[in-house]
Amino acid sequence: MPSLREALQQTHQILEASGIPDARLEAEVMVMNVMRMPRQDIFAQQELAVSSQQQETLSQVIDRRKQREPLAYILGYKEFYGVNLLVTPDVLIPRPETETLVEHALFMSLMGMEVAHLVIADVGTGTGAIALNLAIHLPAARIYATDSSEKALMVANYNIRRHNVADRVTLCHGDLMEPLPEPVDLIVANLPYIPTARIPTLQPEIQWEPAAALDGGEQGMDQITRLIAQASERLNPQGSILLEMDPEQVPLAEELARQYFPEAETGVERDLAGLDRVLTISRGVAEEA
Missing domain, CATH: 1.10.8 (Helicase, Ruva Protein; domain 3)
Structure with missing residues (x-):
């Protein structure tokens, strides 16, 4: 042997x-x-x-x-932000880049918001990676996790229960923000943002993942555009949005933000590789006394 x-x-x-x-x-x-x-x-x-x-x-x-089947699918799990998550071919495999989104959401929540009353929406939750990590670190917050895929929500449900945050995370089936029962203070989303024509040119492992979780349309902006439009009526007046995207898409998304939220401030967070990865849209600041 x-x-x-x-x-x-x-x-x-x-x-x-x-x-x-x-x-x-x-x-x-x-x-x-x-x-x-x-x-x-x-x-x-x-x-x-x-x-x-x-x-x-x-x-x-x-x-x-x-x-070239992804190792995460073979093993059935993927570590993300320090926790192991069930993954199946029904969901996108969580990426290290998305940890930047989680970190900045935590920073904004802990430093600039009323954590005790915070309501968060993780839109397009997939494995539930973002929602459950926010629930772990923000135990007083109420979190909604939405997805249009029932199979993805089954995976998210398993992960949320496994990590004992089911009392803080509510799963919602539907299109982007439509199933939310109330306005929210913080929207976080890692939506499909790869341009359709680029997908076949990517590494073989990518081809195993669900197309619906990758394909963002001609410019990769279809879902992001729709989310920003929906958010105008579902984000509280002092609320913020955090969107993961391709660095090349940031200027387009900033222009959309100015159209729907002319009063908002925008910013960009870089990932571990130093690339522009997360667009922040802060709808308003509290009025001075």
Whole structure:
């Protein structure tokens, strides 16, 4: 039977030869999951034998990954902002870029809003990643999480219950903000923003994800445009909007914001790569006494 060291080396070599990005890291994650061991243990127990059953399971995972199926779908989970989330092919896999959206939503909520009465809408919730993380860190807030996909809401429901925030997050089925029962103070959204023509040119893993969660129309702005229009009647007077988007779309979105919210201030937050990623629209500031 091969040792843990040999299993890691072989897995790394196979993935690298298949052109898998981050082959070394993915090899480690695969072996960790098959062996059911934390990362530090796979390095501390390099001579541990890998059983025949574990070899077979690892081989199956590798074969699926060689077909460029995303590792998150193979394993059934993805870590996001420090928590593990169930993911299925019915939902978009959470990206590190979206953590910028969560961080700024938390910053705005804790520094500039009445947290005890805060009402938030996570529009297009998918896995529920944004809503549940906001619920964890803002326990007094009330959060609505909307999605047009019933299958996505099933995944979100599982994640929200698993992380014990079901009492703070209400799931709503419908188009963007239409199912919201009341105006909100903060809108956060990671909507489809990839231009239709660009999707086939992206890496093979992207093609496994639901098209409805990726395709933003000709310019990638269809859903963002509709959300900004809907928000004009569903955002409280002192409320704010945070929208994740492609850096190239920021000027278009800022122009839309000026049309629907002429009194608002806008700003842009950069992601970890230094790219403009999150547009902020602050509808108003409290009047001075």
